[in-house]
Amino acid sequence: MLTAALLVGVAVLTFLTVEIGPLYAADRSRERRDPSDAERRRLDALRERAGLDVDRVAIARRDDADREREDTSVEDVGRIEVAVRGPPRRRVLFLSPAVLDDLDEETALGLLAAEAGRVETYYGEFRALAVAAVVGVLAAIVTATVPFDAGFASLVAVGLAAFWAGRRVQYAADARAGDAVGADLVADAFERAAAARGVEPATGDWSTWFEVQPPLGDRIAALRARSESAGE
Numbered sequence: 093m094l095t096a097a098l099l100v101g102v103a104v105l106t107f108l109t110v111e112i113g114p115l116y117a118a119d120r121s122r123e124r125r126d127p128s129d130a131e132r133r134r135l136d137a138l139r140e141r142a143g144l145d146v147d148r149v150a151i152a153r154r155d156d157a158d159r160e161r162e163d164t165s166v167e168d169v170g171r172i173e174v175a176v177r178g179p180p181r182r183r184v185l186f187l188s189p190a191v192l193d194d195l196d197e198e199t200a201l202g203l204l205a206a207e208a209g210r211v212e213t214y215y216g217e218f219r220a221l222a223v224a225a226v227v228g229v230l231a232a233i234v235t236a237t238v239p240f241d242a243g244f245a246s247l248v249a250v251g252l253a254a255f256w257a258g259r260r261v262q263y264a265a266d267a268r269a270g271d272a273v274g275a276d277l278v279a280d281a282f283e284r285a286a287a288a289r290g291v292e293p294a295t296g297d298w299s300t301w302f303e304v305q306p307p308l309g310d311r312i313a314a315l316r317a318r319s320e321s322a323g324e
C-alpha cells in the first residue's frame with residue numbers, strides 16, 4: 093500500500109511539475125509587463141477572432157526579448173514568443189514585443205489561433221499526463237513493484253503511445269486553428285515566423301517519429317492539405 097501511494101505521488105508530482113512549472117518559470121525568470129490599453133484592445137480583438145481565452149497577458153520587456161530562446165512551442169521562433177502556459181483558469185499568454193511591433197495582423201492572428209488550438213485540445217495537459225505516466229512506470233521498475241521485463245515492455249508501450257497520441261493532438265490543435273481563422277492563414281503565419289528566425293521549416297524523417305511534437309514543415313503541409321481539401 094505504501095509503495096502504491098508513493099508511485100501515485102510521484103506521478104501526480106510529475107504531472108504538476110510539467111503542467112505548472114513552465115508557467116512559474118516564465119513568469120518569474122523574466123521581467124514582464126501588462127499590455128497597455130491600446131495593446132490590450134488590439135489583443136482582445138485578435139484573441140476573439142482566434143478563439144483564445146486566457147486569464148492574463150504578459151509581455152516581455154524589450155531588454156528581455158533578445159535573450160528569449162524557448163523551444164517548448166513551435167510558435168516560439170527567435171524573438172517571436174507566442175505561448176500559453178498554465179492550467180485551466182490560470183492560463184497566461186506570454187508574448188514578446190515583436191509580436192505586436194513587428195508582425196502583421198494576419199501573422200499574429202495565425203500564431204494566436206495555433207495557441208488557441210493547443211488550449212482547446214488540452215495539449216499541455218496531455219503532455220504532462222504522458223510524462224507522468226512514463227515517470228510512474230520508471231518508478232515502478234526502480235522500486236521493483238513490477239518485474240523488470242514487464243516494466244520495460246510497459247515503458248516502451250507507454251512511450252510509443254505517447255509519441256503517437258501527442259502528434260495526433262498537435263495536428264488536431266492545428267486543425268482547430270485552421271477552422272477558426274483559415275488553414276492557409278495559419279500555415280502562412282508559421283512560415284513567416286520561421287523566416288523571421290532565418291530557418292526553413294523542417295520536415296520529418298524516421299527519427300522524428302520519436303518526438304511528440306511533429307516537425308513544423310509537416311504541420312504546415314497538413315494545413316495546406318486541409319485547405320485544399322476544404323476548397324474542393
